[in-house]
Amino acid sequence: MLFLSTRENYTAEELFKIKQLRQLVEKSEELQIGTDETFLTKFLYYTHWDTFKAYQAIHAYYDFKLKHPTWMAHHPIQYYAKVFNATQCRFIMPQTDKNGRVLVIFKTVDAFQQFPDYLQHLIEMDDLIFESLLMLPRVQQNGITVICDLQGTTRNFLRQFSPSFMKIVNEKNGILPFSQRIVHIIQRGFLMHVTSSLFLPFMNKEFKERIFTHDGRHLNKLREMVGFDSLPAEYGGPVTNVLDTKLMLNHLNQNADYLEKMQSYKKRIM
Known part of the structure; x- marks a missing residue:
């Protein structure tokens, strides 16, 4: 299905990296964001499952949002x-x-x-x-x-x-x-x-x-x-x-x- 919103299985290594990225985000005093699986995995796939590059990509994303707030959505659908x-x-x-x-x-x-x-x-x-x-x-x-x-x-x-x-x-x-x-x-x-x-x-x-x-x-x-x-x-x-x-x-x-x-x-x- 095109709009299937969950992936059935992650490998043990992928689960470890999701947990590792979650811990990095939770320890950050700057980032005020969610740490659910769907949110984290988009950055992990983006960086070919390199945890620290994914963490840097999250920072880059929210640096942009901080710098250019009008380039992000601010209203309900x-x-x-x-x-x-x-x-x-x-x-x-x-x-x-x-x-x-x-x-x-x-x-x-x-x-x-x-x-x-x-x-x-x-x-x-x-x-x-x-x-x-x-x-x-x-x-x-x-x-x-x-x-x-x-x-x-x-x-x-x-x-x-x-x-x-x-x-x-x-x-x-x-x-x-x-x-x-x-x-x-x-x-x-x-x-x-x-x-x-x-x-x-x-x-x-x-x-x-x-x-x-x-x-x-x-x-x-x-x-x-x-x-x-x-x-x-x-x-x-x-x-x-x-x-x-x-x-x-x-x-x-x-x-x-x-x-x-x-x-x-x-x-x-x-």
Whole structure:
């Protein structure tokens, strides 16, 4: 099942490392966070089960949150439901890609007139989505594939993408504990090429190597890399693969209490 939230068995060594990381976090006077298994294992998978690197990754994550609090979600799921439903721009597929990675689709949809704080909503919505995906053992183990469809990009979006904004995007990409993240950018026309050219210079080399661009009119490469059976119909997949926002919203709502609790996790200034 795609949304299976527990892993059946851990090895004795993995259980030892979970316990070891828990003890490190509990002894920290700075970290005010949870120590449940699901929370800890996402950092352990991210660092290939190196306990001390996982501990450092936790600190890096909450250093970022302390430095850039507006780049994290601060509201319950229902606060964002109206934007989710009105924009239809965030989706998850019911089956993984051909490599076992959970497949998510982000579309650029201009809703700046309807929602004055639209960009901030998107930043917080994406934070919730990533946190919710990182709860899944399948994602912790295999990572995710993201299709960024930029074909709805407008000048309203381009106005937001200042160098300082893009630097923070890159900084957050560097602390998200995904064991692997593959990004496919779909673009068409002048504005879309401008968008990707704004993003790419700020990406670190390692992340940039996992970004692939596609012309919106020619998606053979996308089908080959992701897998025909996994793709939405509008990107050349089976006609039965229809994008549905409810799948993502249902997943968020089912984990709403846990996600809201994590919003209170923080690093204290000593």
